[in-house]
Amino acid sequence: MGQFLYAAKAFDVVERLDPNPEFWEGKRGAVVGVFQQVVAGRENSDALIEALGLLRGAEQPEAKKIEKIIAKWCQENDILI
Secondary structure (H helix, E strand, O other): OOOHHHHHHHHHHHHHHOOOHHHHHHHHHHHHHHHHHHHHOOOOHHHHHHHHHHHHOOOOHHHHHHHHHHHHHHHHOOOOO
């Protein structure tokens, strides 16, 4: 349905309550979904900034890699994060 930001927020809350790796995978996928929608022009950059905030609180090393990729794209497309 394309509601990736809501899904990312939900997975973030559930992951804090229970650090199950499946919840991290859900949050990761939802954040990447937000990014994909911003790139496609279906979502605004504010949603991406909010999704990045959820990633910044993650302890997984993969979160930093995703954050770097998104930050690079934002820099190339003049989006302030």
